[in-house]
Amino acid sequence: MKKGLGLLSLALVAALAAGCADKGSEKKEIKLAYVAWDSEIASTNVVKTVLEDKLGYDVEMLQVDAGPMWAGIADGSADAMVAAWLPGTHASYMEKYQSEVDDLGPNLEGTRIGLTVPEYMNVSSIEDLAKADVAKSLQGQIIGIEPGAGIMMATEKALEQYGLKDVKLLESSSAAMAQQLQSAYDKQQPIVVTGWTPHWMFAKMKLKYLEDPKGVYGGDEQIHTVVRKGLKDDRQDAYAFLDSFNWTPDDMAKVMVDIQEGQSPEDAAKAWVDSHEDQVNAWLGK
Structure with a gap:
């Protein structure tokens, strides 16, 4: 009987040790x-x-x-x-x-977030996008990123606040937006994108934020x-x-x-x- 209890005790000790080892190796x-x-x-x-x-x-x-x-x-x-x-x-x-x-x-x-353009473009404010010739040069498009992103919601508000009836916000992705910006930049073509810093595109290209006198995009x-x-x-x-x-x-x-x-x-x-x-x-x- 004592021998049986001894074996049982050893088994319990072994089980507890195994349990502790498993716990210690838990991912x-x-x-x-x-x-x-x-x-x-x-x-x-x-x-x-x-x-x-x-x-x-x-x-x-x-x-x-x-x-x-x-x-x-x-x-x-x-x-x-x-x-x-x-x-x-x-x-x-x-x-x-x-x-x-x-x-x-x-x-x-x-x-910071906001509407971003190449420095070679002769526009300085979001208000400039309401001009017919500017909207036409952009083919009536602002290149955006993923739907639901905060900058996309802010841009929808900007279209309304600034009365940009001839400009549409295109849903895209951050990668596709950057690719379209780089392509337009290389050809010195007009383009407006939803931009933010930090972003590598500001290190690779000469860009500027459009002024936002209504404060739609907020500050830093x-x-x-x-x-x-x-x-x-x-x-x-x-x-x-x-x-x-x-x-x-x-x-x-x-x-x-x-x-x-x-x-x-x-x-x-x-x-x-x-x-x-x-x-x-x-x-x-x-």
Whole structure:
């Protein structure tokens, strides 16, 4: 009988040890939501690289439009994003979901959105687009990005506020918009696009924002990090890093330009992380 109890005790100890080993080897997983804007591709891949290489996470990147990105953080189907443009561009999403998410504050200062044209164009204000000859030269088009993006909603409002009845906003994607801009720029043709900074196109081309006297597009903005409720409790190291993540438009532009010149987002992000060890260690509290 004592021998049987001894074997049973050994079996229990073995089972407990196995359980502890399984718990210790449990995968660390995290899901990052982002929109396919060049700026957010850059920032999300840098965050992914740090989470994987420095903190040992398996990272899943979820490319979605702005609305589903916010909804995913709010309902917990995604863990975090570093792509919230506030206070203006994503104001409607923040108003809707602010009680269901945690805003960790800005990770980048000094962003801007607005209608953008090449410097060679003889227009200076959104009001100029109401002129018949200007609208005709543009074939009555403003080249936009994905539907549902904050800049698209602002541009629809601008068309109304400035009485641009002869100009239509075309839905596209950020990549297609940039390609059309580059093509028109190379040919010195007139074009108006929905633009924002930071973006590699400002480093590659001489561009300008059209003046916005009615203030439809607001002023300078920030990009915020927003995470799901509960992340601080069950992913403490990831939360601490995301809370500390902060960089500059020049940092972001370096990654964006490298991607635009042919590097994969993963390689461009890794190269930046590897060459900014002190900055990355500061994010990690080292």
